[in-house]
Amino acid sequence: MSERSDDASAAPRAEGVRYDQARYVENGQYEPLLSEKDLTRVEIGAEGDETDDGDGGDGSDSPLPDHLTRDSLELPELSEPELARHYTRLSQMIYGIDSGPYPLGSCTMKYNPKFTEDVAALPKAAVHPDRSERSLQGTLELLYRLQDYLGRIGGMDAVTLQPPAGAAGEFVGIRVAAAYHEHNGEDHRDEVIVPESAHGTNFATAALGGYDVVSLPSDDEGRVDLEALEAALSEQTAALMLTNPNTLGLFERDIERIAEMVHDVGGLLYYDGANLNALLGRARPGDMGFDVMHYNVHKTFATPHGGGGPGAGPVGVVDELAPFLPAPRVREGDKTKSGESTYELFDPEHTIGHVHGYQGNWLVLVKAFAYIARLGDAGLSDASAKAVLNANYLASQLEYDIPYEPFHHEFVASAGDQDAADVAKRMLDYGVHPPTTKWPEIVSEALMTEPTEVESKGTLDRLAAAFNAVAAEDDETLEAAPGRTTARRIDQTSAARNPRLSWHAIGNTDDE
Amino acid sequence: MSFEIPDDRRYLESHEWALEENGTVRVGISDFAQDELGDVVFVELPETGDDLTQEDEFGVIESIKAVSDLYAPVSGEVTAVNEDLFDAPELVNEDPFGEGWMLEIDADDTDELEALLSAEEYEDQIA
Numbered sequence: 001m002s003e004r005s006d007d008a009s010a011a012p013r014a015e016g017v018r019y020d021q022a023r024y025v026e027n028g029q030y031e032p033l034l035s036e037k038d039l040t041r042v043e044i045g046a047e048g049d050e051t052d053d054g055d056g057g058d059g060s061d062s063p064l065p066d067h068l069t070r071d072s073l074e075l076p077e078l079s080e081p082e083l084a085r086h087y088t089r090l091s092q093m094i095y096g097i098d099s100g101p102y103p104l105g106s107c108t109m110k111y112n113p114k115f116t117e118d119v120a121a122l123p124k125a126a127v128h129p130d131r132s133e134r135s136l137q138g139t140l141e142l143l144y145r146l147q148d149y150l151g152r153i154g155g156m157d158a159v160t161l162q163p164p165a166g167a168a169g170e171f172v173g174i175r176v177a178a179a180y181h182e183h184n185g186e187d188h189r190d191e192v193i194v195p196e197s198a199h200g201t202n203f204a205t206a207a208l209g210g211y212d213v214v215s216l217p218s219d220d221e222g223r224v225d226l227e228a229l230e231a232a233l234s235e236q237t238a239a240l241m242l243t244n245p246n247t248l249g250l251f252e253r254d255i256e257r258i259a260e261m262v263h264d265v266g267g268l269l270y271y272d273g274a275n276l277n278a279l280l281g282r283a284r285p286g287d288m289g290f291d292v293m294h295y296n297v298h299k300t301f302a303t304p305h306g307g308g309g310p311g312a313g314p315v316g317v318v319d320e321l322a323p324f325l326p327a328p329r330v331r332e333g334d335k336t337k338s339g340e341s342t343y344e345l346f347d348p349e350h351t352i353g354h355v356h357g358y359q360g361n362w363l364v365l366v367k368a369f370a371y372i373a374r375l376g377d378a379g380l381s382d383a384s385a386k387a388v389l390n391a392n393y394l395a396s397q398l399e400y401d402i403p404y405e406p407f408h409h410e411f412v413a414s415a416g417d418q419d420a421a422d423v424a425k426r427m428l429d430y431g432v433h434p435p436t437t438k439w440p441e442i443v444s445e446a447l448m449t450e451p452t453e454v455e456s457k458g459t460l461d462r463l464a465a466a467f468n469a470v471a472a473e474d475d476e477t478l479e480a481a482p483g484r485t486t487a488r489r490i491d492q493t494s495a496a497r498n499p500r501l502s503w504h505a506i507g508n509t510d511d512e
Numbered sequence: 513m514s515f516e517i518p519d520d521r522r523y524l525e526s527h528e529w530a531l532e533e534n535g536t537v538r539v540g541i542s543d544f545a546q547d548e549l550g551d552v553v554f555v556e557l558p559e560t561g562d563d564l565t566q567e568d569e570f571g572v573i574e575s576i577k578a579v580s581d582l583y584a585p586v587s588g589e590v591t592a593v594n595e596d597l598f599d600a601p602e603l604v605n606e607d608p609f610g611e612g613w614m615l616e617i618d619a620d621d622t623d624e625l626e627a628l629l630s631a632e633e634y635e636d637q638i639a
Contacts, residue, residue, distance in 0.1 A: 492576045496553035497601065 093486040105410045105436040105448030108299035116367035129358035140343035144330040146369045155286020156316030160325045162360040167201045169294030169313025174209035177268045179324040189238035197247040197440040222248045222404040237267035243275045247440045249407030259289025276300045278409035281381030292317045297368040310361040327351040386453035397464035399471040410450035412443045420445040422478035429484045430466035515543040523634035530585035539615040544638045549575035552604040555597045562590045586624045592616035
């Protein structure tokens with residue numbers, strides 16, 4: 001193997017020499033993609049012998065055990081159109097917000113405008129966060145302005161953009177509240193009150209934050225029961241977590257009274273931003289008396305829902321809690337000699353520390369910023385108005401009973417004698433995504449529906465027609481659904497009893 | 513819908529049943545409970561020799577709908593565990609009062625069972 005002693009780094013290499021970055025040339029030869037000095041070279045067949053006498057390549061000389069090696073790789077060989085069709089077909093087998101209406105209540109599955117993707121794809125958006133502050137002024141200005149936008153939208157005095165998801169934002173919010181109480185010598189407060197109808201994350205957040213969860217029942221109209229709240233509040237109360245409008249889409253009319261009651265015992269009022277889309281530009285949690293809140297930018301500000309990918313869940317607080325926010329935040333620095341604004345990072349005085357690297361998921365924040373900046377005050381107010389109008393129009397067209405009114409951006413219908421899960425499966429056959437089902441539990445067989453502001457009257461009519469067609473069908477039809485989708489009903493019981501936790505091919509060539 | 517509620521045993525409000533024979537108490541969950549849970553997919557039980565305290569959690573039952581804690585009807589030492597449930601959790605659905613039993617406890621004091629509900633009282637609770 002004389003090639004191996006050659007200096008010519010780009011020369012194709014013989015079989016048996018492996019590079020960590022290489023390209024196949026021909027006849028079993030590879031050439032390195034990196035320059036010679038960067039190579040990590042594995043020489044097959046050398047076996048502790050530093051001389052180049054191994055010929056390698058036939059598997060039997062591999063340093064790996066036999067059962068871990070193979071003679072050939074069955075790589076697919078397809079033409080471009082075959083490949084394009086394969087992936088196009090796969091994309092058509094699923095259903096997303098780009099396919100049609102997606103009225104999952106509480107999830108605010110609004111359309112993600114494509115211009116925000118364009119903005120996030122700008123070369124200037126791709127900056128390394130470790131660069132000097134001076135060279136990152138544009139990035140810092142955007143973050144500063146987003147902190148400001150969110151603060152003004154929520155009526156909050158200070159905002160952190162770090163938390164990487166809504167649930168992470170909740171956790172940060174509760175940690176900030178805990179740090180505030182501890183700082184004031186009030187660490188005996190060990191209870192967080194959560195309404196029964198609240199999102200499951202609220203219970204989890206409170207528990208993970210180290211608090212005992214006190215569950216609060218709703219009154220007959222579906223709102224916070226003030227008498228029950230009075231009974232639940234005490235010197236042990238660290239916070240009350242609420243969303244407004246609540247899970248039934250109802251506005252908590254007594255919110256100012258509630259805030260007073262919570263503050264009277266020294267507790268804090270936490271706002272879950274899940275339903276902020278109903279209030280945009282119309283009412284602000286800060287004005288209602290909330291002290292700390294998180295924003296679900298994937299709901300309210302149309303960034304993609306995470307699905308396990310990067311997200312963002314900024315947290316806003318009133319002045320008293322600002323010193324405890326995660327570090328670093330962005331603030332304005334001294335003006336330059338020519339009078340231009342500058343921006344700098346700083347650590348809040350009693351910060352709870354870092355909750356994410358750098359400023360959080362920057363490109364998600366860029367999309368949220370772009371969305372807010374594009375819509376502006378008038379656009380955001382218009383979004384909430386249409387979200388509420390759409391929910392009310394859709395509800396007016398449905399045959400299903402809707403026990404709690406007047407709702408805002410979402411409503412909870414009851415499937416009555418039908419099983420809500422079966423209704424959902426059957427709606428798939430009508431080519432639309434079903435609502436959230438069986439939750440909240442205060443409505444039996446709940447169909448929790450949130451069309452969002454993005455749907456036209458025509459789409460809402462099509463959605464209503466799907467609901468009403470299913471409402472008229474018998475249980476047998478519903479139980480057999482879906483019949484027109486790519487995948488039939490999943491056998492959840494077998495999947496749970498006999499889970500297959502790693503991928504393997506269904507059948508192989510021997511079976512065919 | 514009516515559920516089977518054998519009157520040879522006592523019940524907890526949390527839907528476990530307890531059947532005592534010569535100081536040994538067999539434990540399972542009721543027909544009503546298995547129906548509410550739906551298809552059971554997993555049961556986690558203590559080990560033989562573990563000591564239990566009345567009304568403390570002794571295990572976990574998981575169905576396609578929910579995960580619930582299981583509570584001991586009586587204090588004592590676990591003398592037997594129904595290992596069939598690990599491979600066939602569906603036994604809880606198919607035969608909650610028989611093949612779907614979970615534990616046998618050597619009760620410290622069988623008088624503790626007096627505090628539990630009778631079949632009649634349990635029937636009133638789930639009515």
